[in-house]
Amino acid sequence: MSADTKMATAGTAAVHNPIVIDEKLCIRCNLCDWICPGDIIYKIENDKTTMPEVVYPDECWYCGLCQSICPTEAITIVFPDVMINNKSDVVRLLGKIVD
Amino acid sequence: MTDWRTIDTDLLVIGGGVAGSMLAIPALEAGLDVTICEKGRVLDNCGSVGCGVDHYLTVMESGAEWDTAEFLMKHIPTLTDGIVDLDVTRRVLEEMPRILRKIEDMGVDFKDPRTGEYSRHPSFGLPGAYHINFEGTDFKRRIGKHVRAGKATLLMRTMALQLLVEDNVCYGALAFCFRTGEWVAVRAKAIAVTTGDVNRLSMNASGLAFDSWHFPFNTGDAQAMGYKVGAQLANMEFTEATLTPKGFSAQGLNALVSMGAYFLNKTGERFMFRYDKKGENARRAVLADAVVNEYLLGNGPIYVDCRHLPAEELDHMEATLQVDRYTLPAFYQQKGVHFRDTPIEVSISELTIRRSGLYFRGSGLSVDTTGETSVEALFSAGDCATVSGGIAGAAVLGHIAGEGAVQRIRQRGNAALPEIDWEDANRLRAGAEASLTRDSDLGWKAYEDEIRSTVTDYAGVRRTGKGLKLALETLQALAKKEDTVKTDNLHGVMRFQEARNIRLNAEIMTTAALARTETRTRSAHRRLDYPETDEANWRKFVIVEKGGDGVPTVRTLDATQPLSAAFARTPNAAAGRIEHVS
Numbered sequence: 001m002s003a004d005t006k007m008a009t010a011g012t013a014a015v016h017n018p019i020v021i022d023e024k025l026c027i028r029c030n031l032c033d034w035i036c037p038g039d040i041i042y043k044i045e046n047d048k049t050t051m052p053e054v055v056y057p058d059e060c061w062y063c064g065l066c067q068s069i070c071p072t073e074a075i076t077i078v079f080p081d082v083m084i085n086n087k088s089d090v091v092r093l094l095g096k097i098v099d
Numbered sequence: 100m101t102d103w104r105t106i107d108t109d110l111l112v113i114g115g116g117v118a119g120s121m122l123a124i125p126a127l128e129a130g131l132d133v134t135i136c137e138k139g140r141v142l143d144n145c146g147s148v149g150c151g152v153d154h155y156l157t158v159m160e161s162g163a164e165w166d167t168a169e170f171l172m173k174h175i176p177t178l179t180d181g182i183v184d185l186d187v188t189r190r191v192l193e194e195m196p197r198i199l200r201k202i203e204d205m206g207v208d209f210k211d212p213r214t215g216e217y218s219r220h221p222s223f224g225l226p227g228a229y230h231i232n233f234e235g236t237d238f239k240r241r242i243g244k245h246v247r248a249g250k251a252t253l254l255m256r257t258m259a260l261q262l263l264v265e266d267n268v269c270y271g272a273l274a275f276c277f278r279t280g281e282w283v284a285v286r287a288k289a290i291a292v293t294t295g296d297v298n299r300l301s302m303n304a305s306g307l308a309f310d311s312w313h314f315p316f317n318t319g320d321a322q323a324m325g326y327k328v329g330a331q332l333a334n335m336e337f338t339e340a341t342l343t344p345k346g347f348s349a350q351g352l353n354a355l356v357s358m359g360a361y362f363l364n365k366t367g368e369r370f371m372f373r374y375d376k377k378g379e380n381a382r383r384a385v386l387a388d389a390v391v392n393e394y395l396l397g398n399g400p401i402y403v404d405c406r407h408l409p410a411e412e413l414d415h416m417e418a419t420l421q422v423d424r425y426t427l428p429a430f431y432q433q434k435g436v437h438f439r440d441t442p443i444e445v446s447i448s449e450l451t452i453r454r455s456g457l458y459f460r461g462s463g464l465s466v467d468t469t470g471e472t473s474v475e476a477l478f479s480a481g482d483c484a485t486v487s488g489g490i491a492g493a494a495v496l497g498h499i500a501g502e503g504a505v506q507r508i509r510q511r512g513n514a515a516l517p518e519i520d521w522e523d524a525n526r527l528r529a530g531a532e533a534s535l536t537r538d539s540d541l542g543w544k545a546y547e548d549e550i551r552s553t554v555t556d557y558a559g560v561r562r563t564g565k566g567l568k569l570a571l572e573t574l575q576a577l578a579k580k581e582d583t584v585k586t587d588n589l590h591g592v593m594r595f596q597e598a599r600n601i602r603l604n605a606e607i608m609t610t611a612a613l614a615r616t617e618t619r620t621r622s623a624h625r626r627l628d629y630p631e632t633d634e635a636n637w638r639k640f641v642i643v644e645k646g647g648d649g650v651p652t653v654r655t656l657d658a659t660q661p662l663s664a665a666f667a668r669t670p671n672a673a674a675g676r677i678e679h680v681s
């Protein structure tokens with residue numbers, strides 16, 4: 001892998017947490033765990049003492065299903081800087097020519 | 100086998116998205132026993148469109164001249180650049196009105212509540228207003244609910260890993276649940292693979308692997324599983340990219356463009372008319388290609404501009420922005436821009452293998468007019484099959500394949516299914532679990548990153564023979580490293596199996612791209628060393644199958660023929676020309 005492509009690949013930057021859950025609002029209902037298509041959020045079932053945990057933050061699709069299903073609006077989706085303030089060079093995505 | 104859960108069923112559906120759910124319905128209606136294996140947990144929201152949809156492409160037979168299967172069929176060769184399975188497409192178009200009504204009966208409301216009418220629009224270069232724009236938040240929910248009411252057995256958070264095939268007849272699959280670690284062996288009289296498109300294949304602006312335009316949890320599992328048991332794949336050389344707000348690989352620009360937004364380059368020029376007389380209303384492949392070209396010409400950044408649109412259109416856009424991608428309003432808000440008064444900077448998305456930006460020419464498992472693949476009793480539909488077209492294509496071919504499966508199940512009757520070879524099954528299982536105890540520095544993420552950078556650099560939107568060969572070598576070398584990848588838990592085992600499937604799909608794609616020595620459908624398959632479309636020699640399908648040495652082997656088939664003409668199980672199968680490209 002060349003240095004410039006390596007820079008842009010996942011896993012090299014500090015892991016950003018996409019799903020912020022408000023502990024005061026969360027009623028520990030498990031829905032966010034159940035609905036997430038990516039197996040990202042884990043919540044111990046039938047246990048009102050534990051919070052859902054975002055176990056695989058760097059595998060989030062930013063689809064918002066968890067937020068949309070949450071009955072108490074406890075979830076906020078927070079985009080990382082690399083998404084909202086993206087400065088990458090699009091031309092780099094268009095391939096290299098081999099001579 | 101003591102620690103395998105075993106299930107015998109009539110129909111096993113792998114992938115409970117749009118196609119898989121619709122496929123289950125005819126079997127449930129026929130009173131058959133149906134088992135659905137799905138990576139998600141809640142069927143009502145599984146798959147690409149769990150959050151909602153906003154358009155549905157259909158023929159309705161409303162009385163308008165263009166609104167018939169026959170009319171659209173005449174335009175299909177042009178719309179697909181001459182390469183499409185005409186027989187299967189015809190069947191899909193003919194079934195469209197019936198399936199639309201069936202979905203309406205499940206409670207999906209396709210009408211615009213403001214007018215009580217269908218809001219139909221011409222888009223993506225189609226020769227009529229075939230798209231219904233609608234508020235489809237509960238589209239998948241209604242279909243899922245209908246399936247659940249039919250009492251299918253659901254294997255959730257369960258990933259299928261291998262199909263069971265004897266003498267080119269499928270009889271089941273092996274799967275594992277990544278939350279409990281339970282391994283399941285299912286035997287069935289018919290099996291359907293409906294696991295969607297291939298994602299996490301190349302890089303995008305954010306560089307985040309799971310920030311993708313399409314569903315990042317669809318990783319070409321059907322294509323990989325089918326390939327391994329000898330099923331035929333076609334159109335795998337064609338990729339698809341879209342235009343996204345830069346930094347977020349999301350849908351949402353299409354809606355703006357179909358409502359009349361302009362594309363501007365850095366000089367403020369509205370450049371689309373240089374590429375297509377339809378301007379911004381051109382097919383998706385043309386739009387993406389034009390933007391690629393503008394970036395290469397140094398005319399980037401590229402923007403989508405809505406400022407000229409009437410206020411009521413902008414209000415409507417704002418109100419519906421979240422329908423196709425729920426989080427798009429939050430993205431714009433956190434970014435601090437608004438399309439009412441700011442042009443939005445766009446990027447080209449990562450690639451997906453699906454249907455090259457065209458309707459009906461799908462990339463994936465070849466199917467006949469009943470949705471059956473080249474392997475008997477193995478069916479496919481949706482974004483992993485050779486005829487597809489969004490949710491409608493998935494729903495219609497899914498339903499057709501469901502009816503085909505019912506026929507096949509009846510034909511198989513009560514004949515005993517083959518016994519599972521437990522030695523083989525345990526070998527697969529031990530192989531998957533071995534990554535858990537391995538002492539190695541190579542994790543699945545680093546392994547997968549290497550696939551993406553290889554595809555981006557050498558097999559993406561600008562291809563050459565030399566580049567593709569280099570990509571193929573790199574991808575094949577990566578296969579040899581699979582035995583050294585380490586995972587930490589069951590979730591990691593699942594992700595690593597996905598990564599392996601992505602790699603295999605990339606290898607198949609690269610092999611097919613190397614064989615097609617022409618350019619077709621613009622950046623869906625652009626060979627810089629063969630920049631022209633070669634109608635004389637290449638109006639052909641590139642078919643890929645597993646060769647005797649395990650390496651992908653290529654055949655070609657004249658595109659006037661249906662792909663099933665090259666199925667070994669079809670009487671008088673057309674052999675096609677065999678080319679070893681490795």
Ligand SMILES: Cc1cc2nc3c(=O)[nH]c(=O)nc-3n(C[C@H](O)[C@H](O)[C@H](O)COP(=O)(O)OP(=O)(O)OC[C@H]3O[C@@H](n4cnc5c(N)ncnc54)[C@H](O)[C@@H]3O)c2cc1C
Pocket residue numbers: 113114115116117118119136137138139145146147148151152153154155156257258259260293294295296312313314316317318320321350423424480481482483488489490491493
């Ligand atoms: C956000 C978004 C919006 C869209 N909006 C529209 C729209 O408005 N109109 C339109 O026409 N199209 C739209 N599309 C495209 C459309 O979603 C797809 O074309 C359609 O869903 C394809 O259906 P499918 O059944 O093939 O795949 P999916 O619906 O994605 O289903 C595939 C299923 O297979 C499961 N799966 C994958 N691998 C395995 C495995 N190994 N074992 C078990 N299960 C597995 C997945 O979890 C998934 O549930 C949209 C796509 C996205 C991502």
Ligand code: SF4
Pocket residue numbers: 021025026027028029030031032033043052069070071072073074075
């Ligand atoms: S859905 Fe909301 S309330 Fe329920 S567990 Fe998740 S965050 Fe808490």
Ligand code: SF4
Pocket residue numbers: 018019035036037038039040041059060061062063064065066067077
């Ligand atoms: S945004 Fe989507 S992928 Fe991310 S945690 Fe929520 S449901 Fe899962």
